């Protein structure tokens with residue numbers, strides 16, 4: 001693993017997140033070059049992927065907007081230096097106090113997910129005496145090729161407005177006084193590697209735009225959401241996601257000249273983060289050998305929640321390759337990082353790196369079993 005220095009890691013309490021700022025920098029600059037010349041593209045970072053304050057301020061300095069799904073995320077984004085008018089706010093269950101807060105700081109867009117929510121935003125905006133900028137989140141009814149827990153664009157998911165209800169809702173936005181119709185929002189899911197899914201989204205948006213135009217309804221601007229996947233198997237070979245292919249899928253297929261918003265989360269931060277653990281015990285089972293490490297599902301829940309596979313490395317040993325089930329100490333049978341993983345022979349105290357953990361890792365950590373939250377350590381702090 002790049003940047004590993006045993007003597008510098010030794011004094012840090014494991015498990016911890018190690019963030020390689022060079023990787024984050026390269027990722028952000030390849031996003032920039034992939035969209036250079038596309039002046040109508042606006043890139044937002046999805047805060048929920050990782051809201052470590054240092055990561056947020058780093059990304060804010062690069063000039064990205066923020067995609068938020070709660071009032072707390074809006075606050076974190078603004079404190080980190082994101083411009084309020086670059087903030088978009090999605091989510092099926094926005095609370096009144098979150099709506100009020102978002103209006104008071106002047107966010108750029110509410111991505112509205114139901115008629116009931118629209119009425120509440122209108123009435124709160126009326127109380128404050130402002131007009132709320134509204135996009136409508138459309139459920140395009142596309143089944144993306146990803147894990148079912150992270151697919152969001154099918155009509156049976158809770159997200160967005162189904163197309164048959166869209167014309168009526170646009171008219172409703174136009175008829176209310178304290179909301180203004182600004183555009184349409186889509187987001188079909190996460191960890192999507194097949195560009196055909198994004199092309200299918202672009203095609204579907206073209207169809208919807210045509211239908212709205214012929215009904216005499218406005219489109220406003222388009223937000224295509226996020227979802228670009230990363231290489232979990234081989235992060236060293238592919239540290240930077242395929243941004244060129246991703247943006248080309250829209251550039252070549254979306255027939256639309258106005259402003260296009262993107263909301264990238266995972267693809268921005270996943271590869272810069274590694275969960276660093278230590279081996280506590282080696283335990284011999286009947287048919288298996290367990291490497292019990294001090295990290296668990298409370299630091300990184302993706303394997304337990306989505307059956308996700310992260311690359312696991314013993315970065316301390318160069319012993320003979322041996323098969324291990326790599327497991328954490330938490331009292332759940334799902335607290336397993338990998339089964340039958342070949343690692344150089346493990347010993348108590350060895351550092352175990354769980355790679356590609358920068359997205360939905362630290363941000364989803366919990367205190368289950370009264371475990372402390374993991375700290376984030378940055379490459380520039382180890383010099």
Ligand SMILES: *Cc1c(COP(=O)(O)O)cnc(C)c1O
Nearest residue numbers: 046090190226227263264265266
């Ligand atoms: C989570 C989310 C994103 C980011 O998804 P990634 O797969 O991390 O890129 C973008 N938009 C919305 C509305 C989201 O909920």
